[in-house]
Amino acid sequence: MSDSSFDVIVIGGGPAGYPCAIRAAQNKLKVACIDEWKNYDGSHAFGGTCLNAGCIPSKALLESSELYHRAHVEFAAHGITAKGLEFDVAEMQKRKAKIVKASTQGINALFKGAGVTGLQGHGRLLAGNRVEYTAADGSKQELVAKHVVLASGSAPMPLKSLPFDGKQVVDSWGALEFDAVPKRLGVIGAGVIGLELGSVWRRLGAEVVVLEAMEQFLWMADQAVAKEALRHFKKLGLDVRLGAKVTGADVRKDGVALKYTDAKGEQSVTVDKVVVAIGRRPYTQDLLGEGTGVEVDERGFIKVDQECRTGAGNVWAIGDVVRGPMLAHKGKEEGVMVGDLIAGLHSEVNYNAVPSVIYTAPEIAWVGQTEEQVKASGREYKVGSFPFAASGRARAMEAPAGFCKVIAAKDDDEILGVHIVGPMAGELIAEAVLAMEYSASTEDLQRTMHAHPTLSEALHEAALSADKRAIDIPNR
Ligand code: FAD
Ligand code: NAD
Numbered sequence: 144m145s146d147s148s149f150d151v152i153v154i155g156g157g158p159a160g161y162p163c164a165i166r167a168a169q170n171k172l173k174v175a176c177i178d179e180w181k182n183y184d185g186s187h188a189f190g191g192t193c194l195n196a197g198c199i200p201s202k203a204l205l206e207s208s209e210l211y212h213r214a215h216v217e218f219a220a221h222g223i224t225a226k227g228l229e230f231d232v233a234e235m236q237k238r239k240a241k242i243v244k245a246s247t248q249g250i251n252a253l254f255k256g257a258g259v260t261g262l263q264g265h266g267r268l269l270a271g272n273r274v275e276y277t278a279a280d281g282s283k284q285e286l287v288a289k290h291v292v293l294a295s296g297s298a299p300m301p302l303k304s305l306p307f308d309g310k311q312v313v314d315s316w317g318a319l320e321f322d323a324v325p326k327r328l329g330v331i332g333a334g335v336i337g338l339e340l341g342s343v344w345r346r347l348g349a350e351v352v353v354l355e356a357m358e359q360f361l362w363m364a365d366q367a368v369a370k371e372a373l374r375h376f377k378k379l380g381l382d383v384r385l386g387a388k389v390t391g392a393d394v395r396k397d398g399v400a401l402k403y404t405d406a407k408g409e410q411s412v413t414v415d416k417v418v419v420a421i422g423r424r425p426y427t428q429d430l431l432g433e434g435t436g437v438e439v440d441e442r443g444f445i446k447v448d449q450e451c452r453t454g455a456g457n458v459w460a461i462g463d464v465v466r467g468p469m470l471a472h473k474g475k476e477e478g479v480m481v482g483d484l485i486a487g488l489h490s491e492v493n494y495n496a497v498p499s500v501i502y503t504a505p506e507i508a509w510v511g512q513t514e515e516q517v518k519a520s521g522r523e524y525k526v527g528s529f530p531f532a533a534s535g536r537a538r539a540m541e542a543p544a545g546f547c548k549v550i551a552a553k554d555d556d557e558i559l560g561v562h563i564v565g566p567m568a569g570e571l572i573a574e575a576v577l578a579m580e581y582s583a584s585t586e587d588l589q590r591t592m593h594a595h596p597t598l599s600e601a602l603h604e605a606a607l608s609a610d611k612r613a614i615d616i617p618n619r
Pocket of ligand 2: 302354355499
């Protein structure tokens, strides 16, 4: 590389880093983005965890496995007979790989179009806004930048008593790469990954046992939603065991004997493969040289303020490596904000309106506070709810499970939280996010016309039900 001086160097090309690089370049800044992601076959690719081993491949397999499952359990109700239904894991994996490739290669094209210099290899911040760049061939070069953005992401948290071996004990990436359906699959952690990947392999026939340390299922979700979701996961055949603390494991060729304790005492279960999905931790390995002034907290997150400034002159940090939910869209918005702030433009992220989606069936999605959080805050509130069983569109889709719930302040009617469990919840939540972004009231939603018959009417009716003015369900 002949040119070693940039306005902005972004270290990390995941969903936080690459949008930051593109936005900074759109703002006429000279930008480089360094990324070291390596696939199992040794190839480099931009896109980070999300595109290569997270959001995109998991959704590809969720889609394939859901189609297969629905064909089994729903087609008959439509009057369709599907005899001899079969699936081919290799074909599913091929489709997934194609989608991932198209997504990651798309970033090269985006960089080209925006004028971002994409560099594959390792970046290390040195004092004085210098960056040591180690290329894939091992050669090193020192680069300088007016601003450096750290977007190094996160990595799976290991379980001390059950270390990853990449074969029988795998992380989420390993569980996305299975070439056959395990007969018995153990999942440690009933969080987002455990439920999504547990669903994939269960729908394809695995016996899935999910061991969750907490007594409460989906503690971070509204508990009415969690309760409804658990009922459906049990119906699917996910064996979710709550309050189960893994104490050890015996990894043998013929299976993994997991030992755990729960309210009843010591227990064990033997499985063929185990996915450990107990959370992710910020990744800063070999990222910070001596004297950079960047601080890391006790959990390993890079310390930043609301605008993602680290406190070290012109060094910023975004995405999973900083506080807040580990979500691709949260990282993306931080990247865009920083790309604008560096250029002297106004920008901010509204951390009160970050949507969460769990892509199971039924889907789970929410934004804002849960009813438990609102109650704890002491603010007077009202709740409106609408079941998909009362939605003509949901019934026509053979998807009447779940409901939509709106929580609003009693005094000024401001929407405080929206929680959906049901068909296309992840798409429906966008309207609630927009409403909260504009500090909308339930009355705003009530007075907005929603097309009929659509699933979005459930949100409309839930908003009406908050004032006992729903039309399509009795008001209690
Ligand atoms: P990452 O995506 O981890 O990217 C960081 C990049 O920086 C990586 O390419 C890494 O190799 C590179 N890097 C690190 N250090 C250096 C260095 N020193 N030099 C050069 N490069 C470096 N989120 C959602 O919002 N929706 C989902 O549906 C979803 N599904 C998921 C499914 C799974 C199975 C997993 C594991 C995660 C999922 N997530 C999802 C979370 C999402 O993937 C992360 O929140 C997101 O990828 C974080 O983006 P990031 O850019 O901060 O970090
Ligand atoms: P998570 O935090 O969602 O869930 C981890 C679960 O493991 C928790 O329920 C926790 O109580 C449990 N746990 C922790 N230690 C345990 C132990 N020793 N034994 C049994 N259970 C234990 O984490 P995750 O599912 O690993 O996902 C990691 C991150 O990736 C999440 O922060 C999530 O935001 C992100 N992600 C998002 C999506 C999405 O947006 N759809 C999908 C996948 C991952």
